[in-house]
Amino acid sequence: MVEVIGAGFGRTGTTSLHAALEALGYAPCHHMREVLGDPAATAAWTAALRGDRDALRTAVAGYRATLDFPGCLLWRELRELFPDAKVLLSVREPGSWYRSAVETIFNPVMREVTAKLGGGTDEMMAALAERGFGHFGEEETIAWFLRHNEEVQAAVPADRLLVYRVTEGWEPLCAFLGVPVPAEPFPRSNDAADFTGTVDRFLREPG
Numbered sequence: 001m002v003e004v005i006g007a008g009f010g011r012t013g014t015t016s017l018h019a020a021l022e023a024l025g026y027a028p029c030h031h032m033r034e035v036l037g038d039p040a041a042t043a044a045w046t047a048a049l050r051g052d053r054d055a056l057r058t059a060v061a062g063y064r065a066t067l068d069f070p071g072c073l074l075w076r077e078l079r080e081l082f083p084d085a086k087v088l089l090s091v092r093e094p095g096s097w098y099r100s101a102v103e104t105i106f107n108p109v110m111r112e113v114t115a116k117l118g119g120g121t122d123e124m125m126a127a128l129a130e131r132g133f134g135h136f137g138e139e140e141t142i143a144w145f146l147r148h149n150e151e152v153q154a155a156v157p158a159d160r161l162l163v164y165r166v167t168e169g170w171e172p173l174c175a176f177l178g179v180p181v182p183a184e185p186f187p188r189s190n191d192a193a194d195f196t197g198t199v200d201r202f203l204r205e206p207g
Contacts, residue, residue: 002082006067007075007152008090011100013166014068019187021065024179029065037117042124045070049127073131087156089163094142106135
């Protein structure tokens with residue numbers, strides 16, 4: 001059963017948050033990287049993005065938390081399925097988020113990645129686009145990012161919502177979830193350089 005719904009967009013520290021939530025016991029935690037190239041997962045998420053609630057339940061079956069795309073675009077539907085779940089809205093300064101997104105998830109090279117992955121990934125990306133995912137130029141894309149964050153904050157009761165920056169570390173996250181603060185440092189991973197290196201290695205591998 002999903003206990004934490006990640007409503008924040010990718011490139012707001014979701015890879016670090018993935019590691020953090022799993023370290024706090026919310027494992028497995030769903031993340032976009034687990035979907036790409038998996039035919040069963042992409043089919044379920046494609047159907048979920050197009051309104052199939054049973055497919056959404058299938059897509060998150062066995063997970064205790066969700067983060068990143070595609071789940072962040074279905075935060076309303078996930079709240080309906082799991083009304084007791086808490087909502088974690090990871091945020092970032094809009095201009096910084098946009099620059100990071102353009103270097104990574106909105107980089108044209110990602111078309112090569114999805115084509116190589118196969119497994120229905122192209123169809124899932126089309127379903128994401130139908131939900132608004134995409135690069136429309138700086139002003140419009142930032143407006144989409146801000147509008148999403150505002151809608152989450154307007155809809156979710158304050159006692160069920162944490163608006164969070166990964167730079168804040170363990171304390172606010174642990175207080176929100178009601179768990180002890182770990183002794184180890186907060187995980188930090190997947191900056192733009194790491195992302196680019198991973199993509200380059202993937203594209204160089206034999207198909």
